[in-house]
Amino acid sequence: xxxxGRLGAAIVSxxxxxxxxxxxxxxxxxxxTCGAENTNxxxxxxxxxxxxxxVPCIAEFPAGWSYNGSRIRSDSAQFWLDSDRAGFxxxxxxxxxSCDVSNAIEVTTGARVVPGVRVxxxxxxxxxxxxxxxYLLFPGGCVTxxxxxxxxxxxxxxxxxxxxxxxxxxxxxxxxARKETGLSLCGAEAPPCPG
Amino acid sequence: xxQRSRGPGQIGRRHRRPSGEAPPLPHELRRSGKFWIVMVVYxxxxxxxxxxxxxxxxxxxxxxxxxxxxxxxxxxxxLTDVVLFVNLLASRWTIRALRxxxxxxxxxxxxxxxxxxxxxxxxxxxIVAYQISTLLGRSRPLGITxxxxxxxxxxxxxxxVGLAAxxxxxxxxxxxxxxxxxxxKWVVGGLxxxxxxxxxxxxxxxxxxxxxxxxxxxxxxxVAFRWYTPNDVFPVTYRRGKSAHLDVGGRRGEAIRRAVxxxxxxxxxxxxxxxxxxxxxxxxxxxxxxxTEDEPEQYLFAKLYAKSHVRADRWxxxxxxxxxxxxxxxxxxxxxxxxxxxxxxxxxxxxxxxLPTPKPYGVVEITPEREYMxxxxxFDGAVExxxxxxxxxxxxxGLQIVRKMWDEGLxxxxxxxxxxxxxxxxxxxxxxxxxxxxxxxxxxxVDLANMMLxxxxxxxxxxxxxxALGLFxxxxxxxxxxxxxxxxxxxxxxxxxxxxxxxxxxxFRALAPDRKPVSIQRWSARRVVRTAGVLLLxxxxxxxxxxxxxVFA
Numbered sequence: 001x002x003x004x005g006r007l008g009a010a011i012v013s014x015x016x017x018x019x020x021x022x023x024x025x026x027x028x029x030x031x032x033t034c035g036a037e038n039t040n041x042x043x044x045x046x047x048x049x050x051x052x053x054x055v056p057c058i059a060e061f062p063a064g065w066s067y068n069g070s071r072i073r074s075d076s077a078q079f080w081l082d083s084d085r086a087g088f089x090x091x092x093x094x095x096x097x098s099c100d101v102s103n104a105i106e107v108t109t110g111a112r113v114v115p116g117v118r119v120x121x122x123x124x125x126x127x128x129x130x131x132x133x134x135y136l137l138f139p140g141g142c143v144t145x146x147x148x149x150x151x152x153x154x155x156x157x158x159x160x161x162x163x164x165x166x167x168x169x170x171x172x173x174x175x176x177a178r179k180e181t182g183l184s185l186c187g188a189e190a191p192p193c194p195g
Numbered sequence: 196x197x198q199r200s201r202g203p204g205q206i207g208r209r210h211r212r213p214s215g216e217a218p219p220l221p222h223e224l225r226r227s228g229k230f231w232i233v234m235v236v237y238x239x240x241x242x243x244x245x246x247x248x249x250x251x252x253x254x255x256x257x258x259x260x261x262x263x264x265x266x267x268x269x270x271x272x273x274l275t276d277v278v279l280f281v282n283l284l285a286s287r288w289t290i291r292a293l294r295x296x297x298x299x300x301x302x303x304x305x306x307x308x309x310x311x312x313x314x315x316x317x318x319x320x321x322i323v324a325y326q327i328s329t330l331l332g333r334s335r336p337l338g339i340t341x342x343x344x345x346x347x348x349x350x351x352x353x354x355x356v357g358l359a360a361x362x363x364x365x366x367x368x369x370x371x372x373x374x375x376x377x378x379x380k381w382v383v384g385g386l387x388x389x390x391x392x393x394x395x396x397x398x399x400x401x402x403x404x405x406x407x408x409x410x411x412x413x414x415x416x417x418v419a420f421r422w423y424t425p426n427d428v429f430p431v432t433y434r435r436g437k438s439a440h441l442d443v444g445g446r447r448g449e450a451i452r453r454a455v456x457x458x459x460x461x462x463x464x465x466x467x468x469x470x471x472x473x474x475x476x477x478x479x480x481x482x483x484x485x486x487t488e489d490e491p492e493q494y495l496f497a498k499l500y501a502k503s504h505v506r507a508d509r510w511x512x513x514x515x516x517x518x519x520x521x522x523x524x525x526x527x528x529x530x531x532x533x534x535x536x537x538x539x540x541x542x543x544x545x546x547x548x549x550l551p552t553p554k555p556y557g558v559v560e561i562t563p564e565r566e567y568m569x570x571x572x573x574f575d576g577a578v579e580x581x582x583x584x585x586x587x588x589x590x591x592x593g594l595q596i597v598r599k600m601w602d603e604g605l606x607x608x609x610x611x612x613x614x615x616x617x618x619x620x621x622x623x624x625x626x627x628x629x630x631x632x633x634x635x636x637x638x639x640x641v642d643l644a645n646m647m648l649x650x651x652x653x654x655x656x657x658x659x660x661x662x663a664l665g666l667f668x669x670x671x672x673x674x675x676x677x678x679x680x681x682x683x684x685x686x687x688x689x690x691x692x693x694x695x696x697x698x699x700x701x702x703f704r705a706l707a708p709d710r711k712p713v714s715i716q717r718w719s720a721r722r723v724v725r726t727a728g729v730l731l732l733x734x735x736x737x738x739x740x741x742x743x744x745x746v747f748a
Contacts, residue, residue, distance in 0.1 A: 026325055026347050030332060040332040044348065047335045073346035180249075181256040183338035195267035195340040195398060 027069040032057045032079055034166050039176050041070070043185060046173050048077040049097050050187025052141030054117070055173065056093050059166035081164060083157060086130075087150035091161045099142035101135050114138075114167055130155040134162075140188045143167075210457040219457070220450035220562045231417075234410050241403070246331065259401035260338045266395050267339055274396075275342065281393040282343055284386060285354030293361040300369055309368040309431070312423045316416035320360040322739070324353050324411060336398050343397035352400040352408030359387050359412025367420035371431050387413070425503035443468060443480060443499070447561070451499075451568065454559045455482065459570060461495070469496075477504055477628075481573055494573035495556060498538070501566045505531045517726050520717040535567040541630040542571060548603050550596060551623045574616050574623055581691065583617035585653040590662045592622040597646045598666040606634035610645035611685035612652075637678050637713055643667065644679030645688055647703060652695050656702035673710035676703050683715055 030041050034057035046055050058067065058079075068080035068089055076096045083090040104120035117138045124131040130153060134145040145165070147158050170189045177185040186193035212218065245252040283289055294317065301310035333350035335341055347353065362383040370379045387409050394400040400408070443451065443466050452463045465483040478499040486492045509527040528534045535558050545552040553572035560567055585593075593615065600607060607614075608629035616623040631638065643663075651659045663672055679700070684692075692699060 026328070026353070028329055028332075028347065030329070038332065040334050040348075043334045043337075044332075047341070071347075074341070074344045177337055181253050181337055183256060183260055185337055186340055193338060193340045194264055195270060195342065 027071050029067075029069055031067040032070060034059050034168050039173060039180075041072075042168055043173055043177055044072050045070075045077040045095060046170055046185055046187065048072050048074055049095050049141050051097050052095060053139045053170045053188050054114070054141060054143075054167040055170060056095055056136075056143045057166055057168050058164055060164060062160040062163050065161060065164055081161060083149075083153070083161070086153040086157045086161075087148075090147065090149050090153070090157070091164075092144075092146040092148070093165065094144045094146070096142050096144070097140070099135050099137070099144050101137065104133065104135055117167075127155050128152050130158070132158065134158075138167075209460045212457065218450075218560060218563050219454040220447055220566060231410075231414055235414060238407050238410060242327065242331070252333075255401075255403055256337065259403055260336060262402045263336055263339045263395060263398050266392075267398060269396065270342075278393045278396045279343060281389050282397060282399075284358055284390045285394065290354075290357045290361055293358075293365065297361070297365050297368060304433075306368065306431070308429055309420075309424055312419050313364045313368045313416070316364055316419035317357075317360050319419070320356050320412055320415040321353075323415070324351050324356040324408065327351055328353065333401070333404070336401050339398045341398045343399045345399045349400050350404045350407065351411055352394060352404040355387070355390060355394065355400070355405055355408030356412040358390055359383075359409050360416050362386060363413050363416040364420070367416065367424065367431075369431065371433065372426045422506075425501070429507075443478070450561050451480075451497075451559075454561050454568070455484070455497075455570070458559045459557055461485070461487065464492070480568075482570070494575050495570050496553060496573040497559075497568050497570045499561070499566070499568045500531050500535050502531050502564075505529075505534050508534070513725065513729075516722060517729060519715050520719060520722045530564060531567055532564060535569050538569050538628045541627045542569070544632070545605070545624075545627055545630065548599065548605075550599055551592075551621065552627055553623075553625060574618055574625070577616035577618035577623060579612055580615040580617050580622065580649060580653065581612040583653075585617070585622075585650060586620070587658075587662065589617065589620060589622055590650050590654060590659055591665070593646050593650050594659075594663055594666050596622065596624055597643050600642065601639055604633050606631050606638040606642050608634070608638055608642065609685060610642050610649065611688045612649055612691055613687055615649060636674075637715070640671070640675040640678040640713070641683045643671065644675035644700075644703070645684055647672070647675065648679075648684065648688060648692060648699055651699045651703070652691055656697075656699050656706065660703060660706045669708050670710075672703070673707040674713070676700060676707055677710040678713040678715075680712060680715065 028041070032041050032045060036042070042055055042057060046052065056079075058081075061067070061081075064084040066082050068082045070077065070079035072078075076094060078092055078094045080089040080093070081091040082088050101120040101122075104122035107119045107121050114136075117136050120135040120137065122133040122135070124133065129151045130147060130149040132147045132155075134147070136143040136145070145162070147161070149155070149157065170185075170187070174185045174190045177183060184190045184193055241251075241255070245255060297313060298310065301307075301313065328348040328350060331348065331350045333348050335345055335349050366376060366379045366383055370376045391405045391409055394405045395402055448466055451466060455461050455463050461482075461484040463482050464485055465481075467481045467483075469479050469481045478501075480497040480499060482495045482497050484493060484495055505528055512527045528537065539555060539558050542552060542555040546555055553574065556570040556572070558567055558569050580593075583589075597607075597610075607624065607627065608631055609626060610624075614624060614626045616625060647656075647659050647663060660672065667675075
């Protein structure tokens with residue numbers, strides 16, 4: 001029998017091929033909520049940076065802000081928040097083992113202070129296109145908040161966004177993992193793991 | 196083999212299969228089929244259990260960690276270096292390179308169907324793996340030090356899904372069936388097992404994640420390729436001409452011998468695949484059968500049909516009904532039994548009407564409702580018309596075939612050089628599967644045009660036209676060439692005309708009276724509904740991809 005639609009097949013193939021370029025990547029939709037019953041996502045985040053004594057999470061969503069997804073891999077974990085005024089992925093939160101704060105200024109007032117966390121700010125551009133980085137350093141880790149607002153969005157939205165964020169302590173996650181599985185969440189604040 | 200007794204119901208050397216006796220080739224899952232079914236059932240049960248019953252998840256966590264700790268006892272610096280190297284198989288770049296290489300090869304060989312199945316099965320595997328990992332949200336192994344990079348949730352192991360799906364896809368899309376594919380299976384199995392061990396050694400995946408990932412990665416493309424590109428219908432081959440990879444040896448070969456002996460009363464001495472390059476719809480075979488009391492040793496021609504051929508025919512007809520509409524209005528066959536029954540009927544019909552077609556010998560059941568074979572006369576010594584000399588008598592015979600079919604209210608619908616044979620100067624017609632009773636006038640007209648074109652390639656347009664006037668009116672010929680446009684002619688005939696270089700269609704149109712072209716695009720409610728349905732399904736597929744964009748982003 002004749003083979004038909006070769007052109008169509010070629011077009012479809014090229015289209016699908018374009019999607020196949022990155023293999024195995026993935027952004028996950030589950031919000032990293034601080035008080036969640038299912039702590040798997042937070043535990044995974046803690047596994048990404050085993051030295052981190054704190055893990056960032058979402059305490060509450062201010063009006064107009066929503067969750068956009070997370071990407072968690074060994075060495076780093078990111079999640080994003082969208083804003084109806086500041087735009088798509090207006091805030092990116094990244095957890096790493098360390099970060100470069102050489103261009104940032106330490107802030108001691110005005111920040112929502114968590115004991116043991118040092119806060120640094122690095123303004124990149126002022127309104128009408130507000131962009132800034134905010135670093136939160138703590139033992140074994142660093143959380144970087146990258147504000148990338150759309151043109152015209154007020155810089156005060158950054159304060160709103162900060163209200164959404166909080167931390168869960170690694171020790172709480174270690175305890176949770178131990179209770180649920182009887183196994184140790186390897187890394188800081190846990191007994192050494194075999195291997 | 197068991198000696199079967201002959202009862203009073205038997206005719207000659209034929210044997211009626213009594214109730215309860217197995218058919219020649221019983222449908223069996225075989226060990227590999229049973230294995231995959233057991234694996235899939237097992238893992239689906241586990242997934243459901245873990246999703247709805249948390250303590251089960253804890254049991255698996257502890258079990259998995261225990262196994263990982265055992266394996267971690269093997270860790271040494273040098274072995275770790277080796278295993279990290281093996282783990283490169285899981286790298287995005289390795290998997291991309293495999294996929295891009297395969298895509299390039301399939302485009303190069305113009306193997307579009309395999310390409311489409313390859314891409315679709317990989318997409319399906321990636322999407323299913325991503326959705327399961329999101330649903331289960333299983334963290335990386337606890338209670339053991341992970342010593343290699345990872346990304347995302349661990350169940351199922353997405354690198355293993357990606358690698359296994361790519362390798363199995365390559366195996367079915369690129370590697371020739373038979374010994375090369377058997378060898379490839381060992382290589383692919385070895386690579387998957389190596390990566391599986393590496394992932395466990397490095398403690399990036401739990402054992403259950405890795406095993407489930409490998410099973411998913413193997414099962415999805417395997418099912419897709421076996422379903423949509425069965426070897427018998429869409430063989431992977433790099434040789435022109437006859438290929439010997441069809442499975443008519445082994446169990447099937449034995450079954451064919453036994454079935455022909457029992458059902459037709461002929462002892463097969465040899466089975467040989469023939470003319471595979473011209474046949475996508477069946478597996479054509481030449482059977483050498485032993486002499487009987489009435490007949491000498493001879494060749495018979497047989498066409499083996501399986502369920503896969505029915506599926507291929509269904510898709511083919513759907514495509515044609517969308518592309519060409521009501522003029523090709525056909526109902527797809529619902530079973531392979533109906534399929535062979537129809538061909539047997541058309542063969543007998545044409546033979547009874549005195550057309551020069553092969554003598555029918557009947558239908559042979561290989562596996563009930565799955566595999567049948569139609570047996571007919573083999574035109575021994577005949578050559579394809581393209582390789583024969585055609586004289587005036589030959590031209591008349593060719594045209595007479597069409598005239599006869601017109602008179603009997605039939606259309607062959609696949610007049611092309613491969614289906615016209617010449618033996619001792621006599622023109623014979625084969626492959627009557629597409630024959631239609633009371634076809635549309637358009638189809639009959641196309642038959643005439645195609646026959647005239649085939650004959651003209653072997654002579655010239657003017658000569659064929661003059662001969663045709665002896666059997667058809669000028670208006671008939673004008674209608675034929677008004678109808679025969681583009682895709683109305685089989686691909687083989689079109690490429691033959693292209694090679695010939697002469698504008699034979701133009702010459703015939705110049706000789707015949709003027710006639711407005713007959714449109715091959717006809718619209719009907721059915722065509723509109725089918726087209727809309729296909730577009731809707733395409734849209735749904737697109738939405739699935741878009742909604743799973745994060746898998747690829």
